[in-house]
Amino acid sequence: METQWNREAIALKEWAVSVKALQEGKQIIVMRKGGIIEETRDFQLLSNSFYLMPAYEHQRKELLKEPFREEMDDTLKEWSPEASSIKLEAYAEATHDIEINDQETLDKLRDLHIWTDTFAEERLKWKRKKPLHLLILKVFRLEEPIYAPMRPAYTGCKSWVRLEDEVAEPAMAPVLTVDLFERETERILNALKG
Numbered sequence: 198m199e200t201q202w203n204r205e206a207i208a209l210k211e212w213a214v215s216v217k218a219l220q221e222g223k224q225i226i227v228m229r230k231g232g233i234i235e236e237t238r239d240f241q242l243l244s245n246s247f248y249l250m251p252a253y254e255h256q257r258k259e260l261l262k263e264p265f266r267e268e269m270d271d272t273l274k275e276w277s278p279e280a281s282s283i284k285l286e287a288y289a290e291a292t293h294d295i296e297i298n299d300q301e302t303l304d305k306l307r308d309l310h311i312w313t314d315t316f317a318e319e320r321l322k323w324k325r326k327k328p329l330h331l332l333i334l335k336v337f338r339l340e341e342p343i344y345a346p347m348r349p350a351y352t353g354c355k356s357w358v359r360l361e362d363e364v365a366e367p368a369m370a371p372v373l374t375v376d377l378f379e380r381e382t383e384r385i386l387n388a389l390k391g
Contacts, residue, residue: 206360207244208285210351213251213272214265218311219336220249220287222372225381226310228297228320229330229356239327242294243357248343249287249336250351250358251276260316283351285343288369289334292382295389296328303329305388333382337369 211219211227218224229240253276258266275284297303303317310317320329343364351358373381 208248208250208358210250210252212256213253214256214269216249216251217268217272220338224310225334227332230320240330240356242291246290248285249289260313262311262313265311281347282344283347286339288337291332292335293333295331297331298328305391309385335378336372338372340368
């Protein structure tokens with residue numbers, strides 16, 4: 198089923214292996230604190246809908262649960278630091294932005310994402326006074342990938358980039374059915390309740 202709406206030309210940078218898991222329906226969450234060079238020094242949800250831009254530079258295999266380590270290798274096969282374009286294959290709507298401030302709450306999500314406990318703990322502890330944002334994402338797979346020209350503004354450790362080139366609104370379809378997405382969302386919310 199095709200979805201159409203006015204799409205802002207903004208993208209959330211996320212580990213390529215995480216984008217792959219989102220595109221395949223293996224998880225519906227991301228955890229964000231903000232990039233090192235974030236203007237505001239903390240994470241802010243700039244838009245409720247955005248492209249997912251795969252980032253390769255800071256992926257670390259040891260911070261992924263065992264089944265997903267090989268998937269990281271798969272993402273690296275099509276990446277080159279000298280690439281002239283970046284491939285966008287997914288779009289997302291953030292349905293929830295939940296702030297997490299303590300390890301006990303974070304531990305409740307242990308079975309609902311691809312990262313190790315160490316990774317989750319590192320995200321929580323970095324910029325200790327700032328909350329960890331748990332975004333629940335309704336993800337859409339683009340029927341045809343967009344190859345956006347690589348721009349200097351897209352590099353570096355930041356959460357958000359504005360696409361500098363005009364992109365046509367692509368046809369896309371939800372990764373999960375409405376019922377399945379609602380069930381997965383309920384699992385996350387129930388886990389957080391405890």
